[in-house]
Amino acid sequence: MTLSLRARLLLWLILPLAAFVVVTALLSYDSASSTATVVQDALLLSSARTIGEDIDWVEGRLNADVPPAALEIFESPYQDQVFYKIVSAGKQLLGGNPDLALPSQESAQPIFYDSTLDGHNVRVVAYTRQLYDSGKVEPVTVVVGKTQGSRRAMLEQLWRPHFLRECLMLALVAALVPLGLTVELRPLMKLKNDVTDREPMQIEPMRAEGLPWELRPIVDAINQCIAQLKVHTARQRQFIADAAHQLRTPLTLLDTQIQYATLCKHRDLEVAAALDGMRRSTQKMTDMTNQLLLLAQAEAAPSRAHTRVDLSAVVAAVLEELVLAAHRRGIDLGAEFADDVHVEGNANLLHALVANLIDNAIRYTQDGGHVTARCTRQDDGAVLQVVDNGPGIPAEARAHAFERFYRGATQVAGTGLGLSIVREIAQLHGGTVALGHGEDNKGLVVTVRMPAWRS
Ligand SMILES: Nc1ncnc2c1ncn2[C@@H]1O[C@H](COP(=O)(O)OP(=O)(O)OP(=O)(O)O)[C@@H](O)[C@H]1O
Ligand SMILES: [Mg+2]
Helix, strand or coil: CCCCHHHHHHHHHHHHHHHHHHHHHHHHHHHHHHHHHHHHHHHHHHHHHHHHHCEEEECCEEEECCCHHHHHCCCCCCCCCEEEEEECCCCCEEEECCCCCCCCCCCCCCEEEEEEECCEEEEEEEEEEEEEECCEEEEEEEEEEEECHHHHHHHHHHHHHHHHHHHHHHHHHHHHHHHHHHHHCHHHHHHHHHHHHCCCCCCCCCCCCCCCHHHHHHHHHHHHHHHHHHHHHHHHHHHHHHHHHHHHHHHHHHHHHHHHHHHCCCCCHHHHHHHHHHHHHHHHHHHHHHHHHHHHHHHHCCCCCCEEEEHHHHHHHHHHHHHHHHHHCCCEEEEEECCCCEEEECHHHHHHHHHHHHHHHHHHCCCCCEEEEEEEEECCEEEEEEEECCCCCCHHHHCHHHCCCCCCCCCCCCCCCHHHHHHHHHHHCCCEEEEECCHHHCCEEEEEEEEECCC
């Protein structure tokens, strides 16, 4: 499973921080525990001393009166139980609870130790005091023990706020860091959108302004890639131009030579027939080469850097070129132009689009038919319609008509590339092509819609 960058960064921050919180919690627990022990031991010793103060010789015997203040010192809301025991040097009990354990060794210094009494854990101090009386010295040991309730409470009061503070800090980091990352990762998301929104052939470099410096190497790498693409595209375009020149010239020359040879009135009919066949083949090759190059040009054309093109003028120029072909077949070639039908585009490619459509209409319409080219404005669009009253294309075949090398059921010569070129060029200009039928379900109406030029 791959975690998102945000989750990884969060883990990198949270895990060490959580470890830090655990370690500091343990350390602060330890220190709070020592503090609570010191405070409690001081109280125990102070209580033992107070009891010790009130032990006296009375008529040659040791007498111990435990003052209430000595035990009141422990009063707290935690209901701790306090035990004491006073023993003389001969371990004789002078007062208190006989079950309270004595220290394992004797010492002139107070001894603190842990013990149990009636099933309770108790902290105990043993304090030995020397009592002097008419030359006699008797050490008396005062032992005071106390259950752990108030110590535990003090430990919690010392330790818990610290621990809670650190937990709160951890929670704040866990909440704020993803928020901060979301905000800070926005430039990355924007960069991603910029890259995905780019058109396939857009070759302008990407802008790095306003991006954090960590992202600049990525933009540089993308720009390097774009620069290579630019060189590659330029080379490809150059290749197409060269190929067009290299192929067209000899083919046209060959065609002219064959035409000339045919015109030379060969007596030999077979040679004339062979020459005629060769002429048709070269004509087909020329057409195919021209169409393939046009298709390659349309596919490789940059989608921007267009100029303002008068669509009506393009149609008029094409009609002028094809009027002879129409005339030969007795086809009535007409045109209807509205004012200001301008588009933003590549004039050569638009010329090829119109030429392919009118050529189709003339080629596939029966002798004496009608072909009309219309240029109109519709809302924000420029619309070109080529209408004929020929056989048309059956509705079920229309979707296939745009496929490369699709020829339909026709005996008329052609390469099957014209309509794919038309669609490619229309799309390059942000437009669409639709096929329909004319009046009485007859003929073909090709409608090309493109965004009109906006000044
Ligand atoms: N105006 C039309 N009337 C009837 N059929 C058409 C018309 N235009 C195209 N077609 C049909 O659609 C097919 C594809 O047309 P397209 O222009 O793509 O190729 P082509 O005309 O065969 O060859 P090319 O245009 O490359 O010389 C044609 O072969 C023809 O069957
Ligand atoms: Mg065609």
